[in-house]
Amino acid sequence: xxxxxxxxxxxxxxxxxxxxxxxxxxxxxxxxxxxxxxxxxxxxxxxxxxxxxxxxxxxxxxxxxxxxxxxxxxxxxxxxxxxxxxxxxxxxxxxxxxxxxxxxxxxxxxxxxxxxxxxxxxxxxxxxxxxxxxxxxxxxxxxxxxxxxxxxxxxxxxxxxxxxxxxxxxxxxxxxxxxxxxxxxxxxxxxxxxxxxxxxxxxxxxxxxxxxxxxxxxxxxxxxxxxxxxxxxxxxxxxxxxxxxxxxxxxxxxxxxxxxxxxxxxxxxxxxxxxxxxxxxxxxxxxxxxxxxxxxxxxxxxxxxxxxxxxxxxxxxxxxxxxxxxxxxxxxxxxxxxxxxxxxxxxxxxxxxxxxxxxxxxxxxxxxxxxxxxxxxxxxxxxxxxxxxxxxxxxxxxxxxxxxxxxxxxxxxxxxxxxxxxxxxxxxxxxxxxxxxxxxxxxxxxxxxxxxxxxxxxxxxxxxxxxxxxxxxxxxxxxxxxxxxxxxxxxxxxxxxxxxxxxxxxxxxxxxxxxxxxxxxxxxxxxxxxxxxxxxxxxxxxxxxxxxxxxxxxxxxxxxxxxxxxxxxxxxxxxxxxxxxxxxxxxxxxxxxxxxxxxxxxxxxxxxxxxxxxxxxxxxxxxxxxxxxxxxxxxxxxxxxxxxxxxxxxxxxxxxxxxxxxxxxxxxxxxxxxxxxxxxxxxxxxxxxxxxxxxxxxxxxxxxxxxxxxxxxxxxxxxxxxxxxxxxxxxxxxxxxxxxxxxxxxxxxxxxxxxxxxxxxxxxxxxxxxxxxxxxxxxxxxxxxxxxxxxxxxxxxxxxxx
Numbered sequence: 091x092x093x094x095x096x097x098x099x100x101x102x103x104x105x106x107x108x109x110x111x112x113x114x115x116x117x118x119x120x121x122x123x124x125x126x127x128x129x130x131x132x133x134x135x136x137x138x139x140x141x142x143x144x145x146x147x148x149x150x151x152x153x154x155x156x157x158x159x160x161x162x163x164x165x166x167x168x169x170x171x172x173x174x175x176x177x178x179x180x181x182x183x184x185x186x187x188x189x190x191x192x193x194x195x196x197x198x199x200x201x202x203x204x205x206x207x208x209x210x211x212x213x214x215x216x217x218x219x220x221x222x223x224x225x226x227x228x229x230x231x232x233x234x235x236x237x238x239x240x241x242x243x244x245x246x247x248x249x250x251x252x253x254x255x256x257x258x259x260x261x262x263x264x265x266x267x268x269x270x271x272x273x274x275x276x277x278x279x280x281x282x283x284x285x286x287x288x289x290x291x292x293x294x295x296x297x298x299x300x301x302x303x304x305x306x307x308x309x310x311x312x313x314x315x316x317x318x319x320x321x322x323x324x325x326x327x328x329x330x331x332x333x334x335x336x337x338x339x340x341x342x343x344x345x346x347x348x349x350x351x352x353x354x355x356x357x358x359x360x361x362x363x364x365x366x367x368x369x370x371x372x373x374x375x376x377x378x379x380x381x382x383x384x385x386x387x388x389x390x391x392x393x394x395x396x397x398x399x400x401x402x403x404x405x406x407x408x409x410x411x412x413x414x415x416x417x418x419x420x421x422x423x424x425x426x427x428x429x430x431x432x433x434x435x436x437x438x439x440x441x442x443x444x445x446x447x448x449x450x451x452x453x454x455x456x457x458x459x460x461x462x463x464x465x466x467x468x469x470x471x472x473x474x475x476x477x478x479x480x481x482x483x484x485x486x487x488x489x490x491x492x493x494x495x496x497x498x499x500x501x502x503x504x505x506x507x508x509x510x511x512x513x514x515x516x517x518x519x520x521x522x523x524x525x526x527x528x529x530x531x532x533x534x535x536x537x538x539x540x541x542x543x544x545x546x547x548x549x550x551x552x553x554x555x556x557x558x559x560x561x562x563x564x565x566x567x568x569x570x571x572x573x574x575x576x577x578x579x580x581x582x583x584x585x586x587x588x589x590x591x592x593x594x595x596x597x598x599x600x601x602x603x604x605x606x607x608x609x610x611x612x613x614x615x616x617x618x619x620x621x622x623x624x625x626x627x628x629x630x631x632x633x634x635x636x637x638x639x640x641x642x643x644x645x646x647x648x649x650x651x652x653x654x655x656x657x658x659x660x661x662x663x664x665x666x667x668x669x670x671x672x673x674x675x676x677x678x679x680x681x682x683x684x685x686x687x688x689x690x691x692x693x694x695x696x697x698x699x700x701x702x703x704x705x706x707x708x709x710x711x712x713x714x715x716x717x718x719x720x721x722x723x724x725x726x727x728x729x730x731x732x733x734x735x736x737x738x739x740x741x742x743x744x745x746x747x748x749x750x751x752x753x754x755x756x757x758x759x760x761x762x763x764x765x766x767x768x769x770x771x772x773x774x775x776x777x778x779x780x781x782x783x784x785x786x787x788x789x790x791x792x793x794x795x796x797x798x799x800x801x802x803x804x805x806x807x808x809x810x811x812x813x814x815x816x817x818x819x820x821x822x823x824x825x826x827x828x829x830x831x832x833x834x835x836x837x838x839x840x841x842x843x844x845x846x847x848x849x850x851x852x853x854x855x856x857x858x859x860x861x862x863x864x865x866x867x868x869x870x871x872x873x874x875x876x877x878x879x880x881x882x883x884x885x886x887x888x889x890x891x892x
Contacts (some may be wrong), residue, residue, distance in 0.1 A: 115470065115482060116431070117636075118411065119571040119758040120780055121804065123386055123482040124431060126410045127475060128423075128464030131174055135160025136598055137426040137459035140415045141189040141198070143213075152419050153177070153213070155198050156426060157189045158459065161598035166200055166211070168218050171419060171463065177216040182209065182605045184229075187280065187595065188250065199239050199248065204230035204605030208239055208250055208261070218346070224248055224261045226268060230605030238280025242305065243288060249303075251278035251292050253596075254607075258292060258303060258310075264867050272310060274301060275614050276807045277592075278351040279321045284347065286329035293320040293334060295592065296616035297547045300334055300345065310611065314350050315555050316343040318620045319591055324373040324380075331398050333380060337591040338620040340368040342382055344398065358382045358391040359482065359799070360406065361487040366619050367799030370761055371591050372415040374423070376466045379404065383413040386799070389479045390416060390425065392472060404469060405476035410460050412594070418466070419773065422526035425462040429595075485803035493790055495808045503813045505740075505768040506790050506806060513793035516768055516815070518738040521730065522694045524584050524640055525719065525743065526701035527577065529751035530568060530759045533557055539774050540568040543754040548867045549700075549716045555823040556724030557761065563820065565810045566767040570762040571746050573781040573800065576601060579747035583642065585623040585694070587782040587801035593619045612644025612652070619797070624785065625651040628692050636683075638676055639663070639696030662696070665709070668829070669699045669722030689735055691792055696839070697722050701750070704866065707833055712866050714831040721829065724822030725767055731819035740766035740791065742784055764807055767815035780804055833866070 188201030276297035317336025372383030410427025535547030574580035578597035645656030796802035
């Protein structure tokens with residue numbers, strides 16, 4: 091198959107001397123913008139790695155290979171960069187980040203992910219043909235998970251490092267047998283052979299170090315401390331220095347290979363000492379220039395490394411969305427953009443009238459990657475390109491201490507202070523309610539005055555009277571977007587304003603039904619942001635805090651910030667327990683805390699039954715589940731607003747993600763509520779807000795610093811508040827439908843629901859689950875409109891050039 095080069099509509103054109111011409115910028119739903127440099131080639135779902143063939147490949151051409159490791163279709167592509175064509179593409183059942191040409195270029199080795207094998211492809215005649223594989227162990231649920239791979243210089247020995255059993259496998263490529271397995275200190279990401287000594291250097295993703303394997307001694311011979319989450323590696327041309335990307339530290343560790351020490355640390359963020367959120371995860375060298383792919387800043391950072399130990403910044407290059415890999419061939423640069431260039435509509439999304447296999451545009455698999463290609467810019471051009479990157483980035487250094495907001499609200503009387511550390515004089519107690527997976531139109535599409543589509547509203551006012559009453563009485567937010575795609579990254583975004591490289595690169599595997607554990611709600615340390623979650627920030631600030639059902643696994647980890655701060659009788663995610671029961675448990679707990687004068691300054695509360703059980707026979711109907719969730723929310727606010735602490739309280743409500751529904755604006759758009767005596771009553775706010783913006787508002791109230799570049803950059807929800815409180819309490823509205831209604835019909839949706847694992851928030855096929863809910867509510871023959879994704883185009887402003 092050959093895919094021809096496509097022009098990029100928002101191509102950034104370079105002037106010949108001093109200026110990179112600015113095109114219209116595409117603003118993403120999270121408020122960050124893109125304006126990628128160069129030409130582009132479409133790739134598959136979530137490309138995570140690029141391999142470059144050795145110079146001596148038959149035919150004399152240098153080829154690229156790309157491994158696409160997303161939730162939907164996984165594949166490997168063979169690309170001719172000189173002709174900008176995809177020469178060959180093969181599907182792969184289970185894949186992951188490992189990808190390597192053999193030294194002679196005749197074969198390509200690729201990770202088989204949770205199939206626990208390395209696949210071998212012939213590259214003869216510019217076609218990928220699977221010829222064999224090296225089996226490391228039985229497939230999932232046997233926990234191995236092949237990550238990075240390498241060969242010795244002869245091409246006869248294969249090295250494979252693994253994520254789940256944290257090991258180095260040494261294999262004979264002639265016999266296709268494992269010779270040795272060596273245990274590693276923690277989860278590994280990749281490995282790279284020294285061009286001088288043939289030693290193998292391995293990044294320990296979960297251990298903040300690189301370990302060294304000596305093939306002559308056949309053992310690990312040392313380890314070198316690095317920054318947090320070391321991932322990609324590249325050697326200097328002479329092999330003396332090793333560069334290590336460290337995603338959780340916004341940094342690259344430069345290792346002097348001879349002394350086994352870090353010579354210097356190169357900071358890749360756009361501002362010094364920035365909080366988490368640059369996520370360096372790909373490296374390349376163009377002569378003495380180091381290129382670093384900053385995934386969450388949507389750019390390459392460029393450094394002059396001609397004088398080791400005295401590296402200096404040269405600037406930045408704009409890329410597509412979430413660059414995951416960068417490689418160079420001579421002066422030509424190639425960047426894999428993991429999420430492509432843009433949000434998009436998805437007309438082939440979940441639709442009950444189509445075969446399940448045809449529904450390819452579910453949000454988790456919606457982002458099609460791209461390959462950006464351009465010659466290395468000159469130093470002069472880099473200055474203009476750097477300016478473009480800063481224009482694309484809403485985060486500014488001063489926002490770490492002074493939040494973004496209207497001047498009129500920056501006064502001492504406002505309940506939301508704009509300077510970090512001040513704390514709110516009016517609001518002492520924050521209640522943060524996290525729900526599950528709904529879009530705006532599904533719940534609020536029927537509210538007049540809001541930007542809703544009633545045809546997509548499947549849980550209207552009759553089913554959710556309290557959600558509607560609260561939105562109408564307090565503030566209706568019709569332009570609120572979650573930062574996540576699914577619950578795996580959603581709960582991390584909702585509690586840290588960030589999802590690590592581990593989270594972003596792993597959840598698509600399990601969501602695609604390719605094995606893997608659910609590691610994303612505090613259960614696995616390698617998935618944690620370096621400075622933790624909002625509870626860790628509360629702990630460091632000396633605040634009282636408590637969690638009701640959110641991050642139960644984290645609370646069980648000895649020494650974690652939630653250890654001993656988790657309401658003991660409050661259930662975790664469990665669809666068999668009503669949310670009303672959860673609120674009853676909370677009522678008793680809050681009463682005792684009020685009596686003791688120990689009300690938490692911050693409480694996280696999980697009310698997740700709006701997730702629903704689909705059409706599962708005997709389970710509550712989707713409407714009953716959502717109505718239970720609605721009643722629980724209404725009773726929560728009712729009880730709080732009649733308590734002695736109401737006049738000093740604020741309630742923030744959001745969905746962790748919006749993956750299970752349709753929305754006519756964007757599949758990230760979601761219902762959110764802000765409830766307080768200080769909320770502007772009967773107000774509609776069309777301001778664009780995000781998960782990170784809600785967290786920023788909470789942080790400002792509590793005097794906490796931002797946790798990442800994303801909440802630092804986000805607009806706080808200041809416009810939702812007023813200086814003059816209205817203390818009128820809220821009285822909940824009783825349910826209009828039977829909360830105990832059960833699915834009784836053995837329909838096709840019911841049969842499909844029986845196959846879905848509902849023990850966890852999202853260990854399911856969400857495309858199918860979304861269809862089931864629609865059919866169950868609207869009727870088995872009804873057609874569900876596809877969710878949409880919006881492109882928010884932002885034209886350059888005059889002040890961009892100031």
